[in-house]
Amino acid sequence: MQNPNCPAQGNVASQPQVSGDYIIEVKNVFKQFEDGKFALNDVSLSVKKGEFVTILGPSGCGKTTLLRCIAGFQVASSGDILLKGEDVTQTPPYKRPVNTVFQKYALFPHLNVFENVAFGLKMKKVEKTTIAKKVKAALKMANLTGYEDRKVDTLSGGQQQRVAIARAIVNEPEVLLLDEPLSALDLKMRHDMQIELKELHDKLGITFIYVTHDQEEALTLSDRVVVMSEGEIQQIGTPTDIYNEPINCFVADFIGESNILSGTMICDRKVRFCGHEFDCVDEGFGEMMPVDVVIRPEDIYILDNPEKGQLQGEVQSCIFKGVHYEMRVLTPDHFEFLIQDYHEFLPGRKIGMLVKPEDIQIMKKERLFNTFEGEIVKNNKVNFLEADWDLDPEVAAQFEPGDKVRVEVEFADVDLQDYEEEGTLTGEVHFILYKGDHYHLTIRTDEGYDIHVNTQDVWDDGDRVGVVILPKDIRVSKL
Amino acid sequence: MKKLSDIASSRHTWAWPYILFLVLFVVLPLVLIAFYAFTTADGRFTVQNFLKFFTHSEAISTFVYSVFIAVLNTVICLLLGYPAAYIMANEDYRTPKVMAMLFILPMWINFLLRTVATVELFNMIGFKLGEGALLFGLCYDYLPFMIYPIYNTLQKMDRSLVEAAGDLGANRAKVFTKVILPLSMPGVYSGIVMVFMPTVSTFAIAELLTHNNIKLFGSLIQDYITTSDLLNYGAVLSLILLVIIGITSFFGSTEDDSQKGGLI
Incomplete structure (x- = not known):
């Protein structure tokens, strides 16, 4: 992160x-x-x-x-x-x-609307007639003219909100x-x-x-x-x-809906994902670099003839959203896309998908695998993330206890267990990203470290998990 | 004909024990006080007892003194209790829970026992019993009744109101006088009522802490009523006290309600 x-x-x-x-x-x-x-x-x-x-x-x-x-x-x-x-x-x-408009308004319940709005000016010892004039103007600005003598707890939420705004802006x-x-x-x-x-x-x-x-x-x-x-x-x-x-x-995930996929930047202006090569407008990522690709659901065009699309797929579900329809489409390689279109494509229908080069947003991958700092300990184990993990005995033989090592683990090699006690360490699901054909999870361990995991299983935010990594999947190298 | 189960399930039926209790122990005694106040020892109607009070300088001066002591005690409790409640309710001071406990703890024990203990304590350290000891004892007994309601209103107060006042240019002193104090007034009023009323009618504390040298109005009533031939006069004094307490509690409750929007 x-x-x-x-x-x-x-x-x-x-x-x-x-x-x-x-x-x-x-x-x-x-x-x-x-x-x-x-x-x-x-x-x-x-x-x-x-x-x-x-x-x-x-x-x-x-x-x-x-x-x-x-x-x-x-x-x-x-x-x-x-x-x-x-x-x-x-x-x-x-x-x-500066003046603040508070989340729950924080209006003074012992004062009426006028007195609430006048509070700041009174604190500044502004002259009375000026206060009356300014408060009147602020209330007018907030569409509250005529509410001067009302008690604040007799106002609706929207009106209270306006009083709060008037109370702040009256101080200029x-x-x-x-x-x-x-x-x-x-x-x-x-x-x-x-x-x-x-x-x-x-x-x-x-x-x-x-x-x-x-x-x-x-x-x-x-x-x-x-x-x-x-x-x-x-x-x-x-x-x-x-x-x-x-x-x-x-x-990308927080702002709006998006399809986020793992891909490879082949060279400038060429990116490969979902088994297809796409033209794009991004440059400067280097050659054959792993990247994340973002495509907004409204930027995927649906074609009647599957052969004419860059990708083919079958509509899985179709929901009417008012202005548009929202469809989930599955490609033969089991990548799932979220697509928004003004036209309805019913489930079961085979379609083609097209993405324009300028609608493909490429992002550098923040990391390619988990890396931790660790130390070899006795009994063919390595200590990292404040836990002792079993190592392959052959690998462990190359090190002495006390050696400082760099530990690498692929995202897909981290196993998550429902039963916390089965894990070498425990934590909870902290962030979930759907990447078309798998989930990319961030597990926050109880000690406060992050482990990144690729999995097909569905987890929820906040789920408690046990983390298991097989000895063969732990790569160690001397620091 | 009504079935027995119908009678048992009717809500009116359940009210009867309470009504009976109220009549026997609240209404009847009030009626008796009024009856005795307006009659002579042999049962004839008279207003002589009232006239006696207004010409009886000892009773009047005791009455004035009792009110004076009660007001003084209420003021002392307010001056000591408000800051204590404020500090306990304010997160910034991080008062340990223990401190709140210590203030409330004396309320667990009967006040007579506490007063007896205070007398022993004063005797031990050689402090002369008298007016000073009386005020100390009253304050000691009634301080929690002042702290608790104020603490309650302060604690329920929205912290963002304090922030809003600061945001609008009020310094710490202004935040207190313009926001915190006015908003804690309901607690102050109930604190005043809860301290003032019982202090006016107290007599045991005065007896114990002054070796019966200082008479409060409560002690006076007790004297007349236990001396049976002046029962009627004692009833008059009780009635007068009752009216005074009634007036203060009315004052307290109306102020209280106006803060809540004057529903009653």
């Missing part, structure tokens, strides 16, 4: 280093919690004035922590946060020129931070509020930093999207960049 070329830094480096351009600069921020876990792991991010930036990621990825560090509710363990070029890393929230902050502000609303209301937020952003012209786990929301609203996972920034880019050119499997 760790990407050595942290895209965040790459992005920063590619932009001119003039502090004046950026309203927010997050520089190499780490946040470690008391239990030792890193919520933020070397996060760097620069936001221009007036931008709408969305921080997107699954729950527990560190996106809210990042927002809270910018707001000042949490202090970064190391690294710097700059607002308008000024270091605010240690500044308490009440002295920062440099930056508005929004922490999953729409997650408590129902779908219809959420769509309406998305449009209102976008309009508000255009009207106010201030910087919005928006945290969400909803990828559709992120793509709809933002100028730029920051995709996070496991406390690290995976990719920063415009919604189209993120969607069309995901930098790794995590981003």
Whole structure:
């Protein structure tokens, strides 16, 4: 999961280093919690004035922590946060020129709508008549005129949300931070509020930093999207960049639906997967390099005549999704594709599939097999991942106990057991990626290490497993 | 004709034991107090007992003193109890669970036993029994009743409200006065009621901790009622106390409800 070329830094480096351009600069921020876990792991991010930036990621990825560090509710363990070029890393929230819209609104229940919105201005000791004027304007902006005297707990969720927004924007902050502000609303209301937020952003012209786990929301609203996972920034880019050119499997899988397959880059502009050679537009991966290939379901064209397609397949299932049909198609080599098309192709039908070169997204494989550092121990065993594993006696004879070794294990050679006690070590399924004909799993061991596994078996996120590796499948070499 | 099972399953039937209990031990005593208050020793109607109270300077001064002691005790309990509750409820201070336990622990033991123990303790360290000892004893006995409701409201308060106030430019002091304090008022009100009411009518603590040198209104009532020929006068004093407590509890509950949206 760790990407050595942290895209965040790459992005920063590619932009001119003039502090004046950026309203927010997050520089190499780490946040470690008391239990030792890193919520933020070397996060760097620069936001221009007036931008709408969305921080997107699954729950527990560190996106809210990042927002809270910018707001000042949490202090970064190391690294710097700059607002308008000024270091605010240690500044308490009440002295920062930012305002926050909280996930559960956090409206003051003892105050009415007017008093809630006026709270920030009162703290700044603004003159009474000015407060009244500004609050009125903010309430009008949030479509809440006439609600001044209402108690906040008599308002609907959407109205409370608007009060929360009005309460923040009335202070005319440099930056508005929004922490999953729409997650408590129902779908219809959420769509309406998305449009209102976008309009508000255009009207106010201030910087919005928006945290969400909803990828559709992120793509709809933002100028730029920051995709996070496991406390690290995976990719920063415009919604189209993120969607069309995901930098790794995590981003491809998290944003929208995708077919992710293992392939080989034969040479520039030629890639082979599913037993067929395809033209593509990517260059610079080298020759015969293993790569991951991403094809969006809407980028596969279905042809009536199977012979005319690059690949052939049989429709397995077909579901009507409103605008389009979504089909699962199986090739004779047992690769499964997800395809979206406006036309219906019924199960059992043989079809051809066509992909245009520019719709094939190639990604460098993050790793080709598991590598661990280990040490030879007594009784023909090797110790790695804090466990002792049996070695082939012939292999073990080449080493002395105490030798430091590099251990390599192919993804497909790791066996997972239902019964934890049968495994040499235990862990749980942490990340699942479907690669057309197999699953690529990340197993997080109880000691906190990752093992990558290819398997045909279906596992669920969070399943407890025992890990077994046969002696013949453990490759060791001296360090 | 109704079957026996019908009678047993009817909800009204189940209410009877409680109604009987309430009539015997709540309504009847109240009626008796009122009856004795408005009659002479041989049973004739009179308002003389009330008139006696308003001209009886000892009773009035004891009454005023009792209210004064009760107010003082309530204020002391509030001043000591609020910070304690605040610290216990605030995650930032990481108060061990043990500390919360220690505050609540004395409530497990009967207050008379605790008071007797306090007397022994004071005797041991040579502290003179009197007004100071009385206030200490009252505070010691009633402090948990102040801490607990405040702790409860503070703990249930949404932490993000504190963050929101800070976000909107309120420093620590403002966050407290503008958000935390107003939101904890329901707890403060019930704390006040739970400390003030029993303190006004207390008598055992006063007897024990002052060697019967300081008389509170409760002690006065006890004196008159145990001296049987002044039972009627004792009833008047009880009735007056009852009315005063009734007024404070009414004050407490209306404030309380307005915080919850004034449902009742």
